[in-house]
Amino acid sequence: MQKAELQIIFHLLQDKECANKTIREIATIAGVSVGSVHSTLAALTERGFLIDNGKARLVRKRATLIDRWAHSYAETLKQKLLISRFTFLSPVVKNNWQDIILPPSCTWGGEPAAALQDGYLQPERWDIYVEKNANALIATGRMIPNPQGEIFVYKRFWHAEKTPLLVVYADLLATEDDRCIEAAERIKPLL
Numbered sequence: 001m002q003k004a005e006l007q008i009i010f011h012l013l014q015d016k017e018c019a020n021k022t023i024r025e026i027a028t029i030a031g032v033s034v035g036s037v038h039s040t041l042a043a044l045t046e047r048g049f050l051i052d053n054g055k056a057r058l059v060r061k062r063a064t065l066i067d068r069w070a071h072s073y074a075e076t077l078k079q080k081l082l083i084s085r086f087t088f089l090s091p092v093v094k095n096n097w098q099d100i101i102l103p104p105s106c107t108w109g110g111e112p113a114a115a116l117q118d119g120y121l122q123p124e125r126w127d128i129y130v131e132k133n134a135n136a137l138i139a140t141g142r143m144i145p146n147p148q149g150e151i152f153v154y155k156r157f158w159h160a161e162k163t164p165l166l167v168v169y170a171d172l173l174a175t176e177d178d179r180c181i182e183a184a185e186r187i188k189p190l191l
Helices: 003-014 023-030 034-046 061-081 091-095 110-118 165-175 178-190
Strands: 050-052 056-058 082-088 106-109 126-130 143-145 151-155
Touching: 003 023, 003 034, 003 061, 003 165, 023 034, 034 050, 061 082, 061 151, 061 165, 082 091, 106 110, 106 165, 110 126, 110 165, 110 178, 165 178
Parallel strands: 126 151
Antiparallel strands: 050 056, 082 143, 082 151, 106 126
């Protein structure tokens, strides 16, 4: 899947009514071209993921499309969204990462988001999604820029304030770590 297709499918998976919006509305929501929406919807229909019996809807969503999206997101889009890396100011701050109050334009992703979801996973890698740039993270007073840091900062492509569980799921699968995959499987029924 290409970047535009990933963004379109993301919004279709997040909002059941999105498939019934006009192509122009979907393009605006996903931040892509009208042509990309048209070709993506046609491809989804051809592959049997989207049916329209008077009202368009995704089918086989849980079985296949979510996993396809998650793997394609990790391979295609996520690395393009990487802005910078940071590190915690000290081991004490790192051990108490959940006490950090992120600025409103920033949200935890991946392992920390999963840990906050159900407390099952202890993060070893920290993903943060930001609206525009990473400068707001410096204001926390808990982390600083570091090209080899353990905090990976990505530009978010969605409009909600919280990181969607679909992105958290994809982040966890992308690690290819057994404990993260187990945490992803705990999240999957919520998608």
